[in-house]
Amino acid sequence: xxxxxxxxxxxxxxxxxGVIIVTFLLTRVLPGDPAVYxxxxxxxxxxxxxxxxxxGLDKPLPExxxxxxGDLAHGNFGNSLSTGRPVATEIASRLPASAxxxxxxxxxxxxxAVPLGILAAVKQGSWIDHTCRVVATAGVSLPVxxxxxxxxxxxxxxxxxxxAPLGRLDAFASAPPQINGFYLIDSLVTGxxxxxxxxxxxxxxxxxxxxxxxxxxIARMTRASMLAVLASEFVRTARASGLDTxxxxxxxxxxxxxxxxxxxxxxxxxxxxxxxxxxxxxxxxPGIGSYAVEALLQSDFAPVQGFVLTMAxxxxxxxxxxxxxxxxxxxxxxxxx
Amino acid sequence: MTDTLNAIPPVTEKPALSATPAQPKxxxxxxxxxxxxxxxxxxxxGLAFFLFALIAVCALIGPYIVPHDPLASDTASALQxxxxxxxxxxxxxxxxxxxxxxxxxxxxxxxxxTSVALVFAMGGLAGIAAGYFGGWTDRIVSRLSDTIMAFxxxxxxxxxxxxxxxTVTNIVIATAIINFPLYVRVARAEANVRREAGFVQAARxxxxxxxxxxxxHILPNIMPIMMVQISLTMGYxxxxxxxxxxxxxxxxxxxxxxxxxxxxxxxxxxxGEWWIALFPGAALMLAVFTFNLLGDGLRDLVDPQRxx
Numbered sequence: 093x094x095x096x097x098x099x100x101x102x103x104x105x106x107x108x109x110g111v112i113i114v115t116f117l118l119t120r121v122l123p124g125d126p127a128v129y130x131x132x133x134x135x136x137x138x139x140x141x142x143x144x145x146x147x148g149l150d151k152p153l154p155e156x157x158x159x160x161x162g163d164l165a166h167g168n169f170g171n172s173l174s175t176g177r178p179v180a181t182e183i184a185s186r187l188p189a190s191a192x193x194x195x196x197x198x199x200x201x202x203x204x205a206v207p208l209g210i211l212a213a214v215k216q217g218s219w220i221d222h223t224c225r226v227v228a229t230a231g232v233s234l235p236v237x238x239x240x241x242x243x244x245x246x247x248x249x250x251x252x253x254x255x256a257p258l259g260r261l262d263a264f265a266s267a268p269p270q271i272n273g274f275y276l277i278d279s280l281v282t283g284x285x286x287x288x289x290x291x292x293x294x295x296x297x298x299x300x301x302x303x304x305x306x307x308x309x310i311a312r313m314t315r316a317s318m319l320a321v322l323a324s325e326f327v328r329t330a331r332a333s334g335l336d337t338x339x340x341x342x343x344x345x346x347x348x349x350x351x352x353x354x355x356x357x358x359x360x361x362x363x364x365x366x367x368x369x370x371x372x373x374x375x376x377x378p379g380i381g382s383y384a385v386e387a388l389l390q391s392d393f394a395p396v397q398g399f400v401l402t403m404a405x406x407x408x409x410x411x412x413x414x415x416x417x418x419x420x421x422x423x424x425x426x427x428x429x
Numbered sequence: 430m431t432d433t434l435n436a437i438p439p440v441t442e443k444p445a446l447s448a449t450p451a452q453p454k455x456x457x458x459x460x461x462x463x464x465x466x467x468x469x470x471x472x473x474x475g476l477a478f479f480l481f482a483l484i485a486v487c488a489l490i491g492p493y494i495v496p497h498d499p500l501a502s503d504t505a506s507a508l509q510x511x512x513x514x515x516x517x518x519x520x521x522x523x524x525x526x527x528x529x530x531x532x533x534x535x536x537x538x539x540x541x542x543t544s545v546a547l548v549f550a551m552g553g554l555a556g557i558a559a560g561y562f563g564g565w566t567d568r569i570v571s572r573l574s575d576t577i578m579a580f581x582x583x584x585x586x587x588x589x590x591x592x593x594x595x596t597v598t599n600i601v602i603a604t605a606i607i608n609f610p611l612y613v614r615v616a617r618a619e620a621n622v623r624r625e626a627g628f629v630q631a632a633r634x635x636x637x638x639x640x641x642x643x644x645x646h647i648l649p650n651i652m653p654i655m656m657v658q659i660s661l662t663m664g665y666x667x668x669x670x671x672x673x674x675x676x677x678x679x680x681x682x683x684x685x686x687x688x689x690x691x692x693x694x695x696x697x698x699x700x701g702e703w704w705i706a707l708f709p710g711a712a713l714m715l716a717v718f719t720f721n722l723l724g725d726g727l728r729d730l731v732d733p734q735r736x737x
Contacts, residue, residue, distance in 0.1 A: 107575070107576070107579045110572070110575070110576035110579060111576070111579050111580065113576075114576060114580070115588070118588050118589065118591075118592040119592060229718070229721065229722075230718075232664075232717075232721060233664065233714050233717040233718035233721055234714055235668055235671055235672065235675075235688075235691070235710065235713050235714060235717070236672075237672065237675050237691060237692075237695075238691055238706070238710035238713065238714065241691065241694075241695055241698050241706050241710065242707075242710075244698050244699065245698050245701075245703050248699065249698065249699060249700075249701050249703075256699065257699070361581070362578075362580075362581045362582055363581075363582075363583075364581075365581035365583075365584060366581050366582060366583025366584055366586075366672075367583070369583065369584070369587070369676065370583075370672055370675060370676065373675070373676055374695065384587065385676045385677070388587065388590075388591050388595075388676070388677075388678065389676075389677050391595075393591065393592075396587070396588060396591045397588070399584070399587075399588075400580070400584055400585065400587070400588035403580070403581050403584040404579060404580045404581070404584070404585075407579065407580065407581050408579055
């Protein structure tokens with residue numbers, strides 16, 4: 093198992109190198125002068141020349157790359173133009189907000205989509221199967237920012253159940269002392285239930301938006317792979333041996349059907365991390381997505397570059413976790429590895 | 430659309446082009462019959478073709494049939510709810526939302542079509558070359574598409590637009606780049622299966638060069654499958670472009686475009702003026718839904734085994 097893990101870790105390295113090269117190239121090689129981008133719209137030729145020198149842009153490309161990698165290794169993502177603060181600190185302080193939202197969204201979506209997919213496959217052609225199909229088709233067609241706005245209209249404006257979509261806490265609550273930055277956990281650990289309630293109620297709509305968005309691919313995949321497994325011979329054998337339906341479906345079929353579902357999770361994460369940006373914009377969520385969007389609109393390039401790199405590294409790590417999970421679920425993968 | 434309907438399913442041993450002169454009539458009829466059969470099996474596909482026609486009409490003649498000027502503001506009648514005069518209501522500047530939604534169809538459609546055409550040219554060609562030649566071509570193309578896949582796609586699109594500059598053209602380019610791996614994967618797999626097929630060997634024996642075999646024999650043969658891919662990614666391309674303009678990239682404000690119109694209406698949702706965001710959002714959803722259904726329908730026509 094450890095050897096497999098080591099080998100898998102090694103395969104991450106070329107991917108990471110590719111990611112770093114692309115984020116580097118995004119600023120340096122494309123048409124347009126990066127010094128102008130970094131200097132911002134209100135720059136004089138003198139300040140541009142100064143920035144070019146300061147960034148080392150007058151040096152040859154390979155040297156610039158080495159310097160860029162060196163900066164990254166020291167956790168230096170450059171400074172934001174508009175706030176003057178280092179991008180790395182800003183991203184680190186906003187990351188928990190995004191992570192709390194995304195992970196909770198994925199969790200809710202799994203809790204709903206997996207049972208829905210299983211039921212749809214077991215009771216093929218029933219109303220639950222049709223529900224599953226409608227959810228899957230509608231889910232991939234709904235623009236995530238539009239779902240968010242519809243939920244806000246229904247649950248904030250019409251019903252008044254949800255709080256205003258303005259950030260992580262309502263105006264009267266103050267943030268819990270930072271332990272890991274997840275407000276739900278921080279407030280529980282410090283025993284501040286008022287803040288917990290506030291954080292939870294702010295979370296419900298954005299989490300629901302992300303969950304609706306990621307429901308479709310997971311439910312669809314669960315259904316398809318359960319159908320394939322249920323038609324296989326070992327399930328027929330298990331049934332013929334007189335095992336009860338529950339054991340057959342959960343122990344025999346589901347465990348085997350999990351594999352393609354876990355593979356789909358990689359793709360789902362790619363979509364979720366992108367959708368996260370849009371959801372943060374709709375709900376004024378102070379995460380890294382809204383940070384990048386603000387910077388983008390002000391042509392403040394360093395935060396955007398830091399954001400793209402952070403997201404890509406996160407995504408690579410998530411894919412690694414998924415692969416390891418794959419080995420945990422399926423012993424065959426472990427042995428072959 | 431008839432082209433796709435008549436498209437010959439990807440039978441490995443049969444070159445699509447040279448099949449036409451031999452016995453066109455029965456082939457044609459059976460294909461039409463097959464299309465009609467699939468349609469009757471799945472009426473939703475018929476609906477998808479109807480919706481597609483509607484969108485195409487809006488994109489073609491939309492600007493000439495709308496009741497109001499999509500850019501004319503009239504502050505006296507700002508923020509009016511839907512009525513007989515303004516079916517979809519008016520926005521903050523008193524512009525007619527119905528007119529704006531219809532006129533926006535063309536821009537969204539053009540963005541989606543050009544980006545899909547671009548990625549078809551780049552990814553499709555790179556993919557068939559990789560599948561046909563193998564070796565280094567394959568390694569370079571695969572490495573390139575792996576690197577793109579290592580990014581969350583929407584995030585990469587944001588980065589590309591930020592680097593290239595904030596214009597509609599760059600939204601098209603970014604959307605094409607993030608779809609590149611999908612096209613490469615399909616084209617590569619299909620070309621790889623056919624590289625030693627009978628018709629390819631025959632073409633090679635008759636003295637055709639690699640380029641001619643790729644473009645004249647393999648490409649037409651995998652076109653039906655690529656058409657499905659195109660239709661499926663059209664919906665995604667529209668969503669992606671609308672997402673980018675929702676966060677304020679690409680399309681500049683007075684221009685009617687679905688994503689930016691939803692963004693303009695977002696602030697008014699909280700104060701209850703739902704129609705500003707709802708109608709462009711619904712149009713967007715309908716367009717994506719249409720292309721997804723169309724893609725599923727085309728796949729049923731082309732690849733009966735994967736019919737759901």
